[in-house]
Amino acid sequence: MKKNLQALIQKLPSNTSGKDYVIGDLHGCFNLLERLLTEVAFDEANDRLFSVGDLADRGPDPLLCLELLAEPWFYAVQGNHEAMLMDFFQPYLGTGKLASLKDVNNTGLPQYGGSWIVDYYLSEQEVMADEFNRALRRVLALPLILVVGEGDSRFHIVHAELVKPGSLTSDQLVWLNSDIDQWLAEGTVPEGTRERLLWGRKLMHKSGSFGRAQNGLSTTFCGHTPQPAPCQSLSHVCVDTGAFLTLSARNLDGDYGLTLFNAHQSCWFTASYQHEGIARGRLPKT
Ligand SMILES: [Mn+2]
Numbered sequence: 001m002k003k004n005l006q007a008l009i010q011k012l013p014s015n016t017s018g019k020d021y022v023i024g025d026l027h028g029c030f031n032l033l034e035r036l037l038t039e040v041a042f043d044e045a046n047d048r049l050f051s052v053g054d055l056a057d058r059g060p061d062p063l064l065c066l067e068l069l070a071e072p073w074f075y076a077v078q079g080n081h082e083a084m085l086m087d088f089f090q091p092y093l094g095t096g097k098l099a100s101l102k103d104v105n106n107t108g109l110p111q112y113g114g115s116w117i118v119d120y121y122l123s124e125q126e127v128m129a130d131e132f133n134r135a136l137r138r139v140l141a142l143p144l145i146l147v148v149g150e151g152d153s154r155f156h157i158v159h160a161e162l163v164k165p166g167s168l169t170s171d172q173l174v175w176l177n178s179d180i181d182q183w184l185a186e187g188t189v190p191e192g193t194r195e196r197l198l199w200g201r202k203l204m205h206k207s208g209s210f211g212r213a214q215n216g217l218s219t220t221f222c223g224h225t226p227q228p229a230p231c232q233s234l235s236h237v238c239v240d241t242g243a244f245l246t247l248s249a250r251n252l253d254g255d256y257g258l259t260l261f262n263a264h265q266s267c268w269f270t271a272s273y274q275h276e277g278i279a280r281g282r283l284p285k286t
Pocket residue numbers: 025054079080081159198223224225
């Protein structure tokens with residue numbers, strides 16, 4: 001299946017030969033992903049893996065996670081961490097020279113776990129290492145929204161949420177399939193939606209405040225706001241269960257870890273740095 005890499009919103013056909021999985025915010029937790037793919041016997045020839053973004057930063061293997069973007073079975077949208085990376089490196093990609101990394105402090109990257117990029121800076125040549133550049137070019141091509149399949153089996157992938165800008169009542173809070181179809185026809189997303197798609201926390205900050213399903217909006221997988229287990233809010237299914245939080249041995253209530261979600265069976269598998277086993281669960285029917 002060929003990837004169409006350029007537009008901010010992209011459409012993919014249903015997978016007729018294998019399964020579709022969605023992975024929560026990886027944040028460099030590559031080993032946890034390996035454990036999960038082994039657990040479900042992921043078939044690279046027929047299955048697809050969709051990422052809700054935030055591949056790098058915070059965890060132990062940021063570049064390995066970004067290199068997944070080269071795999072034909074791996075699809076991702078931008079997270080706010082990819083957006084921060086792109087914002088910082090955009091001028092460098094134009095000129096090919098980076099006099100120093102000192103301005104990186106103004107971008108928020110180090111505070112957001114992005115200090116690993118220092119390891120790939122070759123200060124004498126004022127460039128980044130080749131393997132970093134390759135990953136960066138792939139990040140630049142990431143869309144904000146993926147629309148997958150048709151009809152009842154249709155789903156969306158975004159990083160944070162499909163919430164409209166401004167203060168709205170709950171029955172008009174989220175964008176609907178009809179809006180998204182229009183964006184697909186136009187090949188872009190409207191001004192002002194990017195911020196919410198990357199950073200919004202309205203639906204998941206207080207999950208349970210809204211209904212689980214929204215008429216007119218297909219299941220929309222998202223991440224960004226770590227939950228103790230996958231949860232639903234206005235047709236959004238948050239699969240970010242805080243993989244990186246399990247790196248430090250703190251007491252966490254709930255099944256935090258990296259979650260792999262089977263898109264059509266509504267069941268999930270979660271791996272954690274805190275224990276060897278894999279937790280499992282299933283969403284209630286809406
Ligand atoms: Mn995020």
